[in-house]
Structure formats: C-alpha cells, structure tokens
Amino acid sequence: MNKTVLTIDDSRTMREMLNMALVQAGYRVIQAVDGVEGLEVLRAEGADVVITDINMPRMDGFGVIEGVRADPAHRATPILVLTTESDATKKERARAAGATGWIVKPFNPTKLVDAIRRVAA
Amino acid sequence: MDPFESIKATFFQECDELLTDMESGLLAMEAGDDDSETINAVFRAVHSVKGGAGAFGLDELIRFAHIFETVLDEMRSDRLHLTDEVAKVLLRASDVLADHVAAARSGGSVDEGRTLGMIADLQGLIDQERAAELGLDGDGSDDGADEDFGFVPIVLSLDEPAADAPEVDVAALMAAATAPAGAPPQATTAAPAWLVTFRPKAEMYAKANETGLVLRELARLGDVEVVVDTAAVPPLDQLSAEQAYLSWTIRLRGEATESDVREVFEFVEDDCELIICRDGEPEAASAETPTVDDPESDAPASAVEAAAAAPLDLEALLARVQGEPAPEAAPPPAAMPQPVPEPAQAAPKADPANMDVAGLIALAEQASLDHVQAAAPPAKTEPKPDPKADARAERTAAAAGATAATPTIRVDLDRVDRLINAVGELVIQQAMLSQRVFESGLARSSDVALGLEDLELLTREIQDSVMAIRAQPVKSVFQRMPRLVREVADMVGKKVRLVMDGENTEVDKTVIERLSDPITHMLRNAIDHGLETPEEREAGGKAIEGTVRLAALHRGGRIVIEVQDDGRGINRPRVRGIAVAKGLIAEDAVLSDDEIDNLIFLPGFSTADVVSDISGRGVGMDVVKRSIQALGGRISITSEPSKGSKFSMSLPLTLAVLDGMVVSAAEQTLVAPLSNIVESLTPRAEDVHLVGGRDAVIRIRDTFVPLIDVGMALGFRDEPLPPASGVAVLVESEGGGKAALLVEAIQGQRQVVIKSLEANYQHIHGVAAATILGDGRVALILDVDALVTTSRRKAPRIEKRMAV
Numbered sequence: 001m002n003k004t005v006l007t008i009d010d011s012r013t014m015r016e017m018l019n020m021a022l023v024q025a026g027y028r029v030i031q032a033v034d035g036v037e038g039l040e041v042l043r044a045e046g047a048d049v050v051i052t053d054i055n056m057p058r059m060d061g062f063g064v065i066e067g068v069r070a071d072p073a074h075r076a077t078p079i080l081v082l083t084t085e086s087d088a089t090k091k092e093r094a095r096a097a098g099a100t101g102w103i104v105k106p107f108n109p110t111k112l113v114d115a116i117r118r119v120a121a
Numbered sequence: 122m123d124p125f126e127s128i129k130a131t132f133f134q135e136c137d138e139l140l141t142d143m144e145s146g147l148l149a150m151e152a153g154d155d156d157s158e159t160i161n162a163v164f165r166a167v168h169s170v171k172g173g174a175g176a177f178g179l180d181e182l183i184r185f186a187h188i189f190e191t192v193l194d195e196m197r198s199d200r201l202h203l204t205d206e207v208a209k210v211l212l213r214a215s216d217v218l219a220d221h222v223a224a225a226r227s228g229g230s231v232d233e234g235r236t237l238g239m240i241a242d243l244q245g246l247i248d249q250e251r252a253a254e255l256g257l258d259g260d261g262s263d264d265g266a267d268e269d270f271g272f273v274p275i276v277l278s279l280d281e282p283a284a285d286a287p288e289v290d291v292a293a294l295m296a297a298a299t300a301p302a303g304a305p306p307q308a309t310t311a312a313p314a315w316l317v318t319f320r321p322k323a324e325m326y327a328k329a330n331e332t333g334l335v336l337r338e339l340a341r342l343g344d345v346e347v348v349v350d351t352a353a354v355p356p357l358d359q360l361s362a363e364q365a366y367l368s369w370t371i372r373l374r375g376e377a378t379e380s381d382v383r384e385v386f387e388f389v390e391d392d393c394e395l396i397i398c399r400d401g402e403p404e405a406a407s408a409e410t411p412t413v414d415d416p417e418s419d420a421p422a423s424a425v426e427a428a429a430a431a432p433l434d435l436e437a438l439l440a441r442v443q444g445e446p447a448p449e450a451a452p453p454p455a456a457m458p459q460p461v462p463e464p465a466q467a468a469p470k471a472d473p474a475n476m477d478v479a480g481l482i483a484l485a486e487q488a489s490l491d492h493v494q495a496a497a498p499p500a501k502t503e504p505k506p507d508p509k510a511d512a513r514a515e516r517t518a519a520a521a522g523a524t525a526a527t528p529t530i531r532v533d534l535d536r537v538d539r540l541i542n543a544v545g546e547l548v549i550q551q552a553m554l555s556q557r558v559f560e561s562g563l564a565r566s567s568d569v570a571l572g573l574e575d576l577e578l579l580t581r582e583i584q585d586s587v588m589a590i591r592a593q594p595v596k597s598v599f600q601r602m603p604r605l606v607r608e609v610a611d612m613v614g615k616k617v618r619l620v621m622d623g624e625n626t627e628v629d630k631t632v633i634e635r636l637s638d639p640i641t642h643m644l645r646n647a648i649d650h651g652l653e654t655p656e657e658r659e660a661g662g663k664a665i666e667g668t669v670r671l672a673a674l675h676r677g678g679r680i681v682i683e684v685q686d687d688g689r690g691i692n693r694p695r696v697r698g699i700a701v702a703k704g705l706i707a708e709d710a711v712l713s714d715d716e717i718d719n720l721i722f723l724p725g726f727s728t729a730d731v732v733s734d735i736s737g738r739g740v741g742m743d744v745v746k747r748s749i750q751a752l753g754g755r756i757s758i759t760s761e762p763s764k765g766s767k768f769s770m771s772l773p774l775t776l777a778v779l780d781g782m783v784v785s786a787a788e789q790t791l792v793a794p795l796s797n798i799v800e801s802l803t804p805r806a807e808d809v810h811l812v813g814g815r816d817a818v819i820r821i822r823d824t825f826v827p828l829i830d831v832g833m834a835l836g837f838r839d840e841p842l843p844p845a846s847g848v849a850v851l852v853e854s855e856g857g858g859k860a861a862l863l864v865e866a867i868q869g870q871r872q873v874v875i876k877s878l879e880a881n882y883q884h885i886h887g888v889a890a891a892t893i894l895g896d897g898r899v900a901l902i903l904d905v906d907a908l909v910t911t912s913r914r915k916a917p918r919i920e921k922r923m924a925v
Contacts, residue, residue, distance in 0.1 A: 010165065013132040013173040020124050055165050078329045084175070100329045101388035106175040118338050118388060119330060 006047035008038035021109035035059025065097040078119035132173040139166040151208035164193040314400035320368035325392035343375020545874035552895035592627035622672035629775040643684040651686035685767040691760040753796040784864040787832030797905040804844040854909035
C-alpha cells in the first residue's frame with residue numbers, strides 16, 4: 001500500500017522534482033499549485049504526508065499549515081515545509097504554526113525520503 | 122530524454138513564464154502600482170527561478186537571483202519603497218536575470234561587467250548598514266552570498282534503490298526489538314553505544330510528530346534497546362488527552378556518529394527533552410532528572426531512573442503509537458471532552474507498569490481500530506486502487522485552468538490546419554451548391570433555397586470559429602518589446618516610456634510570428650529617429666522622457682498595429698532633399714506633406730548614412746514595408762512637426778483567406794490580392810506607349826508604368842489584348858515597384874480560401890496559389906511580385922519619371 005504525498009508548490013519545476021523523487025521511492029504523489037488548491041485537494045483526496053512550499057500565490061505555506069491543523073481530519077497529518085538554508089525565520093514560523101518537519105532546498109532524493117520517513121509510517 | 126533533463130527543460134520553460142510575469146509585474150510597478158500582491162508576485166517569480174537554479178547547480182544564476190530577491194524582499198517588508206528609480210533598476214535587473222537564464226540554458230556566459238554593474242546598482246538601493254546585515258556588502262557576489270546561501274547542486278541519483286521504502290524497516294525493527302524485551306539497558310557488548318533520553322513535550326505531538334517513527338529511524342542506525350518510562354502517567358481521572366506523559370531511553374549500538382543520531386531528532390529537537398551521550402558517561406543516569414509532580418505541566422513528571430519500572434516490548438509500543446489512542450483508551454473525565462481523537466501521547470491505562478505486553482498490544486489494536494472508525498476518512502488510510510492517475514491529471518489540468526482563468530487545451534497545430542482546410546472545402550462546396558441550386562431555376566423562396574441560406578450562415582459561422590482557433594493575442598509579441606525599448610533607449614541615451622495598448626487583440630498565429638520584426642523596426646525607428654535627446658526635449662519644453670505608444674486594434678476585419686512617438690516628427694525638407702538626391706523624385710515634384718512622409722518607405726531611401734544610427738542595423742523602412750506587404754499588409758505614416766509621428770500597419774487577420782479582386786483574362790478567372798491593388802482604370806489608347814517596339818507602358822497621371830497583359834504573361838494567349846478594350850489594374854509589388862495589369866474585366870471583390878498550388882501541382886511563375894470559386898472552377902491567384910519584377914527586368918528604368 002503506497003503512501004500518498006501531497007506536494008504543494010507553485011513552481012512546476014519543483015513539483016516535477018518532488019514527483020520524480022517520490023515516485024521513484026514508491027510513493028503515490030498528488031499535486032497542487034497553491035495553498036488554496038492544496039487544502040481543497042487534501043480535503044477531496046486525502047494524503048498521508050503534505051509537502052508545501054512557503055512562497056505561493058493565493059495562500060502561502062503558513063496558510064496551508066494552519067488550514068491543515070484546523071481540519072479535524074488532518075490534525076495529525078504530517079506537514080513538511082520546503083525551505084532554503086537562509087530561511088531560518090520562516091522555518092521557525094512554520095514550526096510554530098504546526099509544521100512537522102522541513103526539507104531544505106535543494107534537496108536530494110535520499111534526504112527527501114529520509115525526511116518523509118521520519119514523519120510518516 | 123532522461124527525467125532529469127526533462128525537468129531541466131521544464132525549468133527553463135517555467136523560467137520564461139516567470140520572467141514574463143515578472144516583467145509585467147515590474148512594468149506595473151513602474152507605472153506606480155505598489156500593491157503588495159504585485160511586489161509579492163515579482164518576488165515569487167525571482168524566488169522560483171532561484172529555487173530551480175539551485176536544484177540544477179546553476180551558480181551564476183543563483184547568485185544573481187539571490188541578490189535580486191533580497192532587494193525585492195526588502196520591498197516586501199517595507200524597508201525599501203517603490204520609486205521610479207527603484208522600478209527602473211529592477212526592470213534592468215530583470216533583463217540581466219533573463220540573460221543569466223538564457224546563458225544557463227545555452228551553457229553560454231553572461232556579460233560579467235553588466236552583471237557586476239547591475240549587482241552594484243541593486244546594492245545601491247539598500248542602505249549600507251542593512252546591506253551588511255544581509256550579507257550584500259562588499260563585492261557582494263562571492264563568499265558572502267555563498268555562505269549565506271549554502272546551496273549545493275543536487276545529485277539526483279536515480280539508481281538509488283527504492284528498497285529503502287518505508288515498510289521494509291518495520292519488520293527489521295520488530296525483529297531487532299523482540300530480543301531485548303524485558304531487560305533494562307545494559308552495556309552488554311563492547312561495541313560503542315549511544316544512550317539517548319527522549320522526553321517529548323505535548324507540542325511535539327501537536328505538530329504530528331510521532332515517537333514511534335523517530336524510534337524506527339533511530340533503529341536504522343544500529344541495534345537498539347528501548348525502554349519506555351511510564352512513571353509520569355497520572356491516574357486515570359487526572360489524565361489529559363493533550364498532555365505528553367511518556368519518555369524513552371534508547372541504547373543504540375553501531376557506527377552511528379552523534380550527528381547521525383541528532384539528525385533523527387532534527388524535527389523534534391525543540392519540542393522535547395533530548396540527551397544524547399555515550400553509554401557509561403556520567404550524565405546518562407543522573408544529569409536530567411526534573412521530577413515534577415503536576416501532570417499538567419509542560420515538563421511531564423518523570424525520571425530516567427523510573428525506567429526500570431516497566432520495560433515494554435518495542436513492538437507493542439510501536440503498535441500503540443501508530444494506532445493512536447482511541448477515545449476509550451484516553452478517557453476524558455478529567456480533561457475537557459475532545460470531539461476528535463488526539464495525537465498519540467496519552468497513556469492507555471492508569472497503571473501500565475503492571476500490565477503485560479500482550480494486554481498492551483491488544484489494547485493498542487483496539488485503539489487503532491476505534492481510531493480508524495472514529496475519525497480517519499477512508500481515503501487517508503486506504504488509498505484507492507489506482508484510477509487515480511487519470512483523476513490526478515484531470516485535476517491538475519483543471520487547476521491550471523483555474524489559475525489562468527480560462528480552461529485551455531493544447532492541440533497539435535497540424536490538426537487545426539487540417540480542420541481549417543476542411544472548412545475551407547466546406548465553404549467552397551457550399552458556395553457551389555448554392556450556385557447550382559440557383560442555376561437550376563428553383564425559386565428563392567423554395568424550401569431548398571431557404572435551407573441553403575441557413576447552411577450558408579452556419580458555414581460562415583463555422584469558418585469564423587475555426588479561424589478563431591488559430592487566433593492568439595498579440596501579447597506574446599508585445600511582451601518582448603519593453604526590454605527592446607529599454608535597451609535601445611540606453612544605447613542612444615534617451616529616456617523612453619513605452620505604453621502598450623490592445624495586447625489582447627487576437628490575430629492568426631502565423632501573422633503573430635511575423636509581426637515581431639516589423640514592430641521591432643518601427644520601435645527602433647521611433648526611439649532613434651522619432652524621439653529627441655533629453656536635452657533637445659527640455660529645450661523644446663517637452664517632458665524629458667519621451668513616450669512611445671504601441672497599440673493593436675481590430676479595424677475593418679484587419680488588425681492594425683500602431684507605433685506612435687511624441688518626438689520631433691518627420692523632417693520633411695530633409696526627407697525631400699534625400700529623395701531628390703537619390704533620384705527617387707524629381708526636384709520640382711509637387712508632393713503633399715503626406716506623400717513626403719511616405720517617401721521614407723521607398724526602396725533606396727534608407728541608405729547607410731541615413732540609418733547608421735538606427736542601432737547600427739542599417740535596415741530601412743522599405744524593408745519593413747516589404748515584410749508587411751508580404752503578409753498582405755499595408756503601412757503608412759502620419760506625422761506632425763515637433764509633435765511626433767505615427768506608423769500604422771494593417772494586416773489581414775489570417776493568411777488562410779485572402780481578400781481578392783476577381784478578374785478575367787483570356788477567358789480565365791484570376792484573383793489579384795487586394796492588398797497589392799492601388800487602383801483600376803480604363804486605359805485610353807493615347808496613354809499607352811510601346812517601348813522598344815514591344816513592351817507597353819501606360820501613363821497614369823504623370824507617371825509611366827509597365828502595362829502587363831496578364832493573358833499573355835501567363836501564356837493563355839499569344840495575341841495582345843487591345844488596351845482600350847480591357848481594364849488596367851494598377852498594382853504595387855512588395856518591393857514597391859508598380860505596374861498595370863491589363864485584364865478583360867473585373868468581376869468583383871471576394872474573399873477566397875488559399876490553396877497551395879505547389880502542394881497540388883507545381884510552382885508556376887506568376888502564380889502565387891489557387892482557389893476554388895463558387896461555381897467550382899479553379900482560379901489562379903496572381904503573384905503580383907513576380908509579374909512586376911519580370912516586367913521590370915525586361916524593361917529597366919521604364920518607370921523612371923519623365924520630366925513634365
């Protein structure tokens with residue numbers, strides 16, 4: 001039974017990157033292009049792990065974290081935020097909002113899968 | 122293509138889109154839009170470029186994007202305010218960024234000097250103290266940015282076995298975990314061991330981290346012995362579902378380094394008490410023993426020593442943690458009732474120390490079951506089989522549509538062309554049918570005739586709709602122009618504001634592709650020749666910044682592109698002088714202002730010494746005119762001294778249909794493209810002269826032009842048509858040469874569907890293409906250019922104006 005990962009990122013490149021690495025590692029991947037769509041998709045399809053970018057139009061990653069945590073069905077769904085090394089403050093903000101962990105861009109597939117394994121069965 | 126390359130291609134494609142978005146955002150900002158969403162959008166664009174570049178290790182691009190992004194971030198956080206100057210610097214930075222992207226794509230290099238200059242300009246926007254804080258001071262490009270950034274190219278190894286997949290380890294872990302059950306941690310082997318004390322806080326669970334998973338990851342590093350400490354678990358009636366009561370002590374044996382161990386706890390480090398030390402070191406047992414009795418406190422009461430109380434089987438532990446407590450397992454009497462199951466921190470029983478492992482497992486299973494029933498939506502725990510791939514594709518497409526406001530589909534151009542062709546046939550067939558029915562003597566009011574009328578309307582509608590498929594907004598061409606304008610303006614040292622209108626005006630794709638060059642030329646011309654230098658403008662009482670307006674609009678079934686400047690206007694005496702000097706007009710020719718203005722389109726007018734300063738291109742307006750005529754278009758200029766000039770070019774909306782004049786010659790029906798026709802007239806015998814005894818010329822007002830007998834030129838007959846018995850159609854070739862085509866009669870103006878002759882037969886000199894008329898006959902479309910050129914070759918200089 002493959003785990004489903006929802007990736008939310010406005011960059012097509014990043015979505016494809018994640019998709020390639022995750023599919024390769026045996027996950028099922030669904031995608032959304034911004035926070036609003038991300039929450040819609042999560043509600044409609046569900047996911048075992050949510051990976052979200054921070055800077056996005058319509059709704060940013062913090063909005064996603066708050067939205068996921070506010071949804072009783074997904075209070076315990078792990079959320080990983082995509083961040084860059086220089087974004088320490090954003091990482092802290094994401095943690096405070098309820099992010100489970102983070103992935104530092106650029107990531108390599110092994111690290112990505114490690115991070116997911118640390119938060120999802 | 123390997124997946125990595127394909128993603129890279131996606132990245133560059135995305136870059137193009139991002140750069141376009143960024144530029145329109147920046148242009149809006151230049152126009153004074155300081156809305157935070159506009160600034161955010163620009164920031165995101167640069168950020169995404171940087172992000173992707175990071176993944177591919179495109180260092181130069183990353184470095185520049187980083188500085189650019191930092192400046193935009195200052196704007197986002199209101200530390201830098203939008204001014205005209207700032208907007209201009211950002212626009213130029215976007216150009217440099219585009220250069221970097223292009224260089225990264227082609228593997229080429231960028232203009233280092235320009236980049237450094239740009240970096241300095243960007244840094245100049247931020248005050249020095251702040252720049253130092255941001256690591257943007259000094260030369261700003263090297264170590265600072267790198268350190269701050271720490272980007273490393275990603276190594277995407279696809280050979281990496283997917284065997285690391287999650288499920289595998291659980292079994293291994295289980296196996297490993299069964300052995301030490303029941304025994305408190307003890308140094309039993311010589312292998313170095315880590316002793317980890319892990320005491321989660323409630324916050325850790327609130328963020329959806331789970332002890333079980335962390336422990337499992339730890340178990341991947343080597344052999345583990347895990348002991349859970351349940352001493353802090355309060356009596357049942359004091360148990361809070363939101364609290365964390367358990368802690369763990371883990372002994373890890375193996376080669377793992379401390380940083381390996383720490384990495385496992387990376388996400389939870391700040392939400393737990395964590396002690397990692399070498400086994401046997403003094404801290405292990407005593408260092409951290411805050412005994413707090415209040416179970417509601419953040420630091421749950423516990424002590425490592427108490428671990429001895431109840432060694433638990435890891436398997437049971439895992440099962441329980443994964444399952445998460447059900448409402449029954451974490452009863453709510455003491456705490457507020459919780460409508461949803463809580464994360465896995467509450468202990469199942471008031472006195473687990475006395476509980477046997479089997480009982481705990483049973484409890485965990487029960488809890489897990491309840492939990493699933495109570496809360497988990499089926500989709501979450503049980504991903505559906507997999508018709509999902511399609512659903513996903515649909516969803517993504519829908520999403521893309523939603524963001525772009527209108528849903529679109531991508532269709533192979535060939536298919537559209539086939540459809541257009543078929544519709545062309547349909548139009549012809551319909552016209553033929555109508556004509557036959559009419560000829561058969563059926564009354565106009567008959568059912569058949571009425572039905573045909575409806576069919577005709579429907580056919581028109583289909584034709585229009587199909588043509589609209591190929592129509593695209595001119596935006597794709599227009600959006601390249603701001604940069605061009607900035608560059609040309611920089612080059613010639615003028616200040617220019619470009620205003621664009623009607624970017625959404627639609628026109629056939631093939632026309633769009635060919636609009637770029639003429640527009641480019643006209644803009645260059647407007648900036649270089651049209652606008653004055655800032656000093657001249659100031660002296661003339663004008664705004665220092667000149668305005669160039671680029672507009673597109675529909676007019677009379679054609680698209681009109683206008684390029685207007687508020688510059689000096691055409692210098693008529695100078696233009697006239699040049700034309701005379703080059704022998705293009707007679708010294709004493711009487712020309713209206715309009716005619717003088719349009720002299721600049723004459724071939725041979727723009728020569729090197731006139732256009733040398735048009736950005737060194739040496740391309741004259743005659744070239745522009747020719748390329749527009751090749752598209753069936755026309756160009757003209759209106760000008761007012763010291764107020765400016767306006768170039769207007771009009772083009773057909775499509776190249777698949779042609780506005781033609783249907784004429785007959787030697788009993789053949791022919792079509793002359795309307796765009797070539799200047800006028801038509803009935804020749805008088807006395808106006809026609811033979812040159813060299815054979816080649817006729819006709820005098821039209823005070824000009825002589827070759828008179829071409831079309832019937833003979835195309836070989837339909839050997840004897841010339843007496844000029845006076847026919848009609849002369851004055852045409853102008855793309856090259857600007859004029860000739861009169863002698864035909865027998867003009868039948869009328871009509872829109873015809875162009876059919877390639879080469880594709881169906883072969884090329885014939887003097888014939889551009891063919892079409893099928895309503896009566897089913899094939900009519901040839903004249904290649905006016907070829908006819909005129911041939912006649913001019915045969916009769917050189919014949920057009921030369923004669924002294925009156």
